[in-house]
Amino acid sequence: MEDPIYRVEAERRRGRGAVSNPTGRFEPTTREGFDDGWDRDEELYTLPTEVIVEKPRTIIAKNDSPDIGFDRSINPYRGCEHGCVYCFARPTHAFQGLSSGVDFETKIFVKPSAPDLLEKELRAPNYEPKVIALGSNTDPYQPTERQFRITRGILEVLDRASHPVGIVTKSALVTRDLDILARMADRQLARVAVSVTTLDPKLARKMEPRAASPAKRLDTIRRLSEAGIPVSVLVAPIVPAINDHEIEAILKAAWEAGARNAGYVLLRLPHDLKDLMRDWLVEHFPDKLNHVFSLLQGAHGGEDYKAEWKTRQTGVGPYAWMIGRRFETAAARIGFNERSFKLRTDLFRSPSKETGQLSLF
Secondary structure: OOOOOOEOOOOOOOOOOOOEOOOOOOOOOOOOOOOOOOOOOOOOOOOOOEEEEOOOOOOOEEOOOOOOOOOEEEOOEEOOOOOOOOOOOHHHHHHHOOOOOHHHHHEEEEOOOHHHHHHHHHOOOOOOOOOEEEOOOOOOOOOOHHHHOHHHHHHHHHHHHOOOEEEEEOOHHHHHHHHHHHHHHOOOOEEEEEEOOOOOHHHHHHHOOOOOOHHHHHHHHHHHHHOOOOEEEEEEEEOOOOOHHHHHHHHHHHHHHOOOEEEEEEOOOOOOHHHHHHHHHHHHOHHHHHHHHHHHHHHOOOOOOOOOOOOOOOOOHHHHHHHHHHHHHHHHHHOOOOOOOOOOOOOOOOOOOOOHHHHHO
8 A cells, every 4th residue: 555556646636635546446457557668758737627417317315324314315416526535425436437536536427407306306296305415425515516506506496495405515615505595594494514624724635625724614604603504513524543633622613603513423434445545644644554544443343444324423442432422522511412403394385387477377
């Protein structure tokens, strides 16, 4: 892992989180670099973001996972330009025949038809309204949203239908939609969770290079709270020996900004994400590589990651127990989680198929 053949040159990946681009796990062949004997000085080009339009047939994804608080979600985008090296969604790019490394943050799939598909699905005669999660996989307010405005289109549909929504983001762009979110929050139809990984801007730039700065995220919490939108903070992910010392400080800063609920997630490394994380640590914290994975393995029964219900997000064992107690103690002392933000479903009205005079008949 000290010098993987699929490592991307530093100059080319400037502004990207992953340091490598391994072959997707479903691909029949792998790539290998070698010296062909031609000593040519080639100009390196930076890796641009490629946007790929996707045309799905449906837009609401269902799940029956017993350890998450929603059973349906919408993901306007596949891949995420934020480039968070730790993102548990990275391995999903393998289903597109792509790498979970640099491909994940440079090849972004967009779904412009999402609002229309949503309106169609909400009109189904047997549709039962429950909270729809936005941002359960990739960030709905990543940079590409500035151009495509798909998330805003989805919110406009949900607002008209009085349908509840919960958003998870680490982007300040969510404040662009304060008008819709505040209107929905007045009817107990919207809440937002902002992920704050660290308060250290230098560490944030290494871990999540194109996401909002820590200060900007705290300001986002403040603006959401001032607009009357219930806002939570997610201390996520907690990376052993990298940002675990910041739990209490993040909670204190988020409370002062206006967050009133809080949660945390221990670093998750499904599939090839564990190798990407090793590459990243070799690049940025080589002296902590063994320590980080020793603590992670202690929290997952000796493995880098164990995807078991109820414990996959918190881990088990002494280290995981300590992290849990630290978080709970600090959250309780500050005043977090004293009340829940329960969203209403009884206001839902199926979107009208016709508009204008034809709707009168």
